[in-house]
Amino acid sequence: MSMDSTERTTTLRVLRQDEWDRWYNTLLRAFGGVPEAPEERALYNSLTEADRSLGVWEGDECVGTAGAFGFRMSVPGGALVPTAGVTMVGVAATHRRRGVLTSMMRRQLDDIRSWGEPLAVLTASEPAIYGRFGYGAATVQVSAEIDTSHVRLSVPAGTDDVRLRYAEPADVLDACEAVYARLVPGRPGMLARQPGWERLGLLDPESGRDGASPLQCVVASRDGEVTGYARFRVRPGWGKAGHEGTVVLADLEGLDPATRAALWRFLFDIDLTTTLSVRGRPADDGWQYQVSDIRRCLPQLRDMLYVRLVDVGAALEARTYRTPVDVVFEVEDAFCPWNAGRWRLAGNEKGASCTRTSDPADLALSVRDLGSAYLGGVSLTALGLAGRVRELRPGALAEASLGFSSDVAPWLPHGF
Missing domain, CATH: 3.40.630.30 (Gcn5-related N-acetyltransferase (GNAT))
Structure with a gap:
């Protein structure tokens, strides 16, 4: 250059x-x-x-x-x-x-x-930059500042059967990683940990604590099996009326609703604290439906993972579809012209094929918007309402949108 x-x-x-x-x-x-x-x-x-x-x-x-x-x-x-x-x-x-x-x-x-x-992903420091290179916003994350002095948590049956214990984060790393690995296939957008990446969860420089404690860890188990964990810090605080400490959640994973509820309840109840600070959680995180007052949790949504289909055919074949789809996409991709043109996608819950075709297009969209819809967190119908997807065959948009949807919200558990 x-x-x-x-x-x-x-x-x-x-x-x-x-x-x-x-x-x-x-x-x-x-x-x-x-x-x-x-x-x-x-x-x-x-x-x-x-x-x-x-x-x-x-x-x-x-x-x-x-x-x-x-x-x-x-x-x-x-x-x-x-x-x-x-x-x-x-x-x-x-x-x-x-x-x-x-x-x-x-x-x-x-x-x-x-x-x-077939795929490239990123987290954007400036979202306006990457759209022109074909990256579309595909996931959101929820953050909250939960007023635990007023908000109560309703937990499911079996929560009291979960045993919690403190542990040094490094000492239980393998057990925590085993829990994480079991969860990855069940939620689009999660990353299988490559060697070395497990250490990211233990990173704990004093400069990044903002007055909070060193990283703490609680492990959940049932019948001798580790079923979940939470890593967090506690930032002490005192006001005129007494304690005003904050629990700062780093990450929390659980294999079942009772385990997750036990961990959240523990965080709500830590002595000398009145706030639970939560960042970067899935948009459908269960605690939101267990709290007594969601307004006192101050939830906020923010874009997180941007997806770019590098090979449209291979990417669309790599996933399955919630309901049967048979649709021809007219894809616009000026930056990677090998993707441009018509693709026939035929798929269901068992698999899919996606090949070049000369058949008339049913839907027209950019590769950026296809990336947004790819993980199932952004509906093609919503993009159609925004004028980002054009329906060329009546009924094609609803068919494809339902097929692309996901039972659970896609989520990126950590940055990179």
Whole structure:
């Protein structure tokens, strides 16, 4: 890649491991320049896949960064599909509006296609950036500040049979990861943990606690089997009327409703606290239907995972469909033209085929909107109401929308 003749030449190439520090420093500066804790930097150094990472260099200076983790993501039907986790994207402020980002996105999607990975996903620091590269918002997450001094929790039968115990987070990591792994196929958008990623849940730099305790862990079990866990911190606080501490939830997983309820009830009842701070939970998280007063929980929704179909045919074949579908899509994809054109999708709850066709189109949409609908969290009908999907055959939109839907809300459990 070269710039205008008045500028120095820049080069886009795969990252070398010995360049990682300079490359990562460029990324940090693009996000404000605040240094990370040594343990956090070391973790991401170990997780970075250099051969899947790109840098733009001007001489010895790195001016652009982008990476792509090799993930497997759950899709509707429970399959774990090879997925590129686009990450660590940054451009030096001195080199904005010169095509650096576009050149990295172009090379990256070409690479992902060559690797045979039908999907790319990312979390967007600035959502407006990635739509032009075909990424669509596919999941939302719920956050809340629950007033536990007033809100009560109604729990299902069997909750009292769940035993809870404190444990050092590292000591029970394997048991917690086994619980997580069992849950992954059941919720679209979850990532199977690749080696090393289990350490993300233990990351606990003091600089990131905001006055709270070190990470704590409670493990749930029944009949000697670990069925769930919660990791959290406690931030003490005192006001004129007494204690005003906050429980800050890091993550919570459970194999059944009673286990999940036991863990939530525990968090509600921790001594000397009046608030439970919750971030990044599934949009259909069960506690929302167990609380006595949802208004005092102050729930908020926010976009999280953006999905890009790198290979439309392979991606649509990788998932199943809630009801039978037989529909021809006219897909617009200017950035990855190999996807553009007509595709016939025929599928049901057992599987699907998706092939090129010359048959008349039933629905027309962009690859960005197909990415939004892919995990079942954004309905094609809603996109149609917004004018994002055009129905060319009467009834096709309702048929496809129901087929694409998911029983449970898609959810990304952690960032990358």
